[in-house]
Amino acid sequence: MKTILVATEKPFAAVAVEGIRKEVEAAGHRLVLLEKYTDRAQLLAAAAEADAIIVRSDKINEDVFAAAPNLKIVVRAGAGYDNIDLKAATAANVVVENTPGQNSNAVAELVFGMAVMAARNMYAGTSGWELKGKTLGIQAFGQVGRNVARIAKGFGMEVSAVDPFCPEEVIAQAGVAPVKTVEDLYRNNAVVSIHIPATPQTIGSIGYDLITLMPKNGLLINTARKEVVDEAGLARALEARPDLKYVADVKPDNAAELEEKFPGRVFFTPKKMGAQTAEANINAGIAAARQIVAFFTDGCDRFRVN
Numbered sequence: 001m002k003t004i005l006v007a008t009e010k011p012f013a014a015v016a017v018e019g020i021r022k023e024v025e026a027a028g029h030r031l032v033l034l035e036k037y038t039d040r041a042q043l044l045a046a047a048a049e050a051d052a053i054i055v056r057s058d059k060i061n062e063d064v065f066a067a068a069p070n071l072k073i074v075v076r077a078g079a080g081y082d083n084i085d086l087k088a089a090t091a092a093n094v095v096v097e098n099t100p101g102q103n104s105n106a107v108a109e110l111v112f113g114m115a116v117m118a119a120r121n122m123y124a125g126t127s128g129w130e131l132k133g134k135t136l137g138i139q140a141f142g143q144v145g146r147n148v149a150r151i152a153k154g155f156g157m158e159v160s161a162v163d164p165f166c167p168e169e170v171i172a173q174a175g176v177a178p179v180k181t182v183e184d185l186y187r188n189n190a191v192v193s194i195h196i197p198a199t200p201q202t203i204g205s206i207g208y209d210l211i212t213l214m215p216k217n218g219l220l221i222n223t224a225r226k227e228v229v230d231e232a233g234l235a236r237a238l239e240a241r242p243d244l245k246y247v248a249d250v251k252p253d254n255a256a257e258l259e260e261k262f263p264g265r266v267f268f269t270p271k272k273m274g275a276q277t278a279e280a281n282i283n284a285g286i287a288a289a290r291q292i293v294a295f296f297t298d299g300c301d302r303f304r305v306n
């Protein structure tokens, strides 16, 4: 019997936790729940007895590995694993996995929630614009990007995408126009939606030069990671281009400054909520539980990222 800890500062929906519990207990393991913890010491104490940990955006660093002598696997119930120190995990002999695709529809739907809100001037009562017939550029054609493309077609948008890691034929097969450069994506689309992960190569990569390429009345939507946007560059771009808007599911560090300087042109969710739906929680949480059970049953590590 293994001890599987669910450590989520931002908890899953209760129904997802029930599903995780069922998977874990049916396989003969024990579930320990640590939700809404406020102090890192709580996470370290709970990790001490864990053989496996399921997390969301919770930071899993060297201190957790040091505190968890039995730990064999950490599964990030979600897509981005920039919250986990992969080097430290490997050094501690711990497998790290994610659950790609499980929460991508939820994030994609939020893109359109935010797009409509921005297009309707944050529901301020003034006349806005419609998404139908507008150009949408998708930056990275992964699981979320593909869902965004699918939904955009329902809105009647003209969709294009750039992704250096995805063959152009794959993008074209989805009925989306492949774009060769990020600069062209920003230059030619009224709406740009960011779906790149936070990596050493992408952090700070979207700044003044790129944002100011956007056409008049451009709308930039970020439901990916705040780190990929150069926040000082963003502030300068919004200053230089009073027609641009920026909405994000990831509050930038300079949110207060942006909200004060550019009222009606920026919006930030108070807490990252792209994947905060019952469906996404169930999909990602249960996938994580099943991956852990499979790992302990037969050593399967198909979704390993380290």
Ligand code: 3PG
Binding pocket: 010, 056, 057, 058, 077, 078, 079, 080, 081, 103, 224, 272, 273, 274, 275, 276
């Ligand atoms: C992800 O990378 O899967 C999303 O950003 C969701 O993150 P969350 O689980 O913290 O909501």
